[in-house]
Amino acid sequence: MASVDLNNIRKAYGAVDVIHGISLHIEDGEFVALVGPSGCGKSTLLRMIAGLEEITDGEIAIGGNVVNAMTPRERNIAMVFQSYALYPHMTVAENMGFNLKLAGVAKTEIEARVSEAARMLDLAKLLDRKPAQLSGGQRQRVAMGRAIVRNPAVFLFDEPLSNLDAKLRVQMRSEIKTLHQKVRTTSIYVTHDQIEAMTLADRIVVLNHGKVEQAGTPLELYKKPANLFVAAFIGSPAMNMLEGTVDGENGEPAARLEDGTAIRIAPDRRVKAGQAVTIGLRPEHLVPGIGNGTPLAGRTMLVEPTGAQTHVVFDLAGQQVTAIVDGEYPAHYGTVFEASIASDQVHVFDRGTGVAL
Ligand SMILES: Nc1ncnc2c1ncn2[C@@H]1O[C@H](COP(=O)(O)OP(=O)(O)OP(=O)(O)O)[C@@H](O)[C@H]1O
Numbered sequence: 249m250a251s252v253d254l255n256n257i258r259k260a261y262g263a264v265d266v267i268h269g270i271s272l273h274i275e276d277g278e279f280v281a282l283v284g285p286s287g288c289g290k291s292t293l294l295r296m297i298a299g300l301e302e303i304t305d306g307e308i309a310i311g312g313n314v315v316n317a318m319t320p321r322e323r324n325i326a327m328v329f330q331s332y333a334l335y336p337h338m339t340v341a342e343n344m345g346f347n348l349k350l351a352g353v354a355k356t357e358i359e360a361r362v363s364e365a366a367r368m369l370d371l372a373k374l375l376d377r378k379p380a381q382l383s384g385g386q387r388q389r390v391a392m393g394r395a396i397v398r399n400p401a402v403f404l405f406d407e408p409l410s411n412l413d414a415k416l417r418v419q420m421r422s423e424i425k426t427l428h429q430k431v432r433t434t435s436i437y438v439t440h441d442q443i444e445a446m447t448l449a450d451r452i453v454v455l456n457h458g459k460v461e462q463a464g465t466p467l468e469l470y471k472k473p474a475n476l477f478v479a480a481f482i483g484s485p486a487m488n489m490l491e492g493t494v495d496g497e498n499g500e501p502a503a504r505l506e507d508g509t510a511i512r513i514a515p516d517r518r519v520k521a522g523q524a525v526t527i528g529l530r531p532e533h534l535v536p537g538i539g540n541g542t543p544l545a546g547r548t549m550l551v552e553p554t555g556a557q558t559h560v561v562f563d564l565a566g567q568q569v570t571a572i573v574d575g576e577y578p579a580h581y582g583t584v585f586e587a588s589i590a591s592d593q594v595h596v597f598d599r600g601t602g603v604a605l
């Protein structure tokens with residue numbers, strides 16, 4: 249196991265800069281998720297850590313040793329990809345032990361490591377099967393087994409679950425988390441699925457256009473997004489964003505929407521009267537009925553039951569706002585939906601810079 253340090257990492261393909269100087273310290277044993285939209289540089293960053301991609305500038309250290317000049321094998325990392333690329337003619341056991349065999353590890357040692365990994369991944373009964381005789385989830389577990397038997401210092405995952413159907417993805421997510429809790433190997437996990445990042449990671453790094461927007465624990469990112477980009481990225485359904493202007497500065501600040509609705513904001517927000525802001529309201533913080541916070545009301549445009557909860561989309565100052573209510577709540581298309589929001593749950597961002605206030 250080892251820590252991983254990125255020190256001002258840059259990557260350019262020809263004249264095009266794709267990673268613009270990323271610095272990050274990852275603790276020994278930590279599980280870090282890299283998230284961000286397609287093309288933001290997640291895979292490129294991971295491949296540079298793995299040694300599969302040349303680093304244009306900066307330094308990468310694993311366990312305190314600079315690895316820039318080392319081959320992937322010398323870095324002692326194991327990578328699990330989206331496509332698990334198992335050898336079709338080999339059994340599960342042979343697939344899992346293949347890299348060890350290439351490295352000249354003794355047969356008895358290979359057998360011991362494969363059977364230990366198979367036990368951990370619940371593959372013991374499948375060791376003699378060929379990949380074609382396995383389900384998608386089982387194949388993905390074999391791919392992880394192949395990584396585990398090498399006993400690497402660091403695991404790198406590049407969207408390992410994106411080829412699986414929704415149910416299997418949730419199951420494998422739990423298995424990866426359980427596995428990390430057992431082996432505690434430093435892990436860097438790339439995904440564009442924020443739920444996967446939230447549920448798996450000790451810490452999430454949000455990337456956008458080759459830069460870090462924010463790094464923090466899942467709850468830090470959820471509660472205190474540093475800017476509009478992170479606020480919109482973390483949380484499902486997404487945060488509602490409304491344009492407003494700051495009003496009433498003296499201890500009772502509010503944001504006035506276009507239709508005149510004033511939404512009270514916490515007095516500790518660094519706002520100025522007349523400032524153009526974007527207000528962020530999480531759907532789960534809009535409490536239906538008349539409460540203690542700012543009352544909001546509008547015509548119901550859409551009702552989406554999901555079982556335990558229902559998503560209600562209503563009109564507020566000409567914009568569509570989503571609220572999450574209890575599944576039993578009587579919401580009806582066309583009727584007026586009323587809700588309230590507490591001032592300390594109202595996120596405020598400068599509209600020009602997008603920075604949280
Ligand atoms: N070999 C290459 N030559 C030129 N540009 C490249 C090359 N590989 C990647 N890029 C560019 O670098 C940027 C980052 O790509 P990367 O694959 O790291 O994105 P990503 O965040 O992993 O996206 P996705 O979520 O779609 O997998 C993209 O704009 C991509 O077009």
Ligand SMILES: [Mg+2]
Binds near residue numbers: 290292
């Ligand atoms: Mg990618």
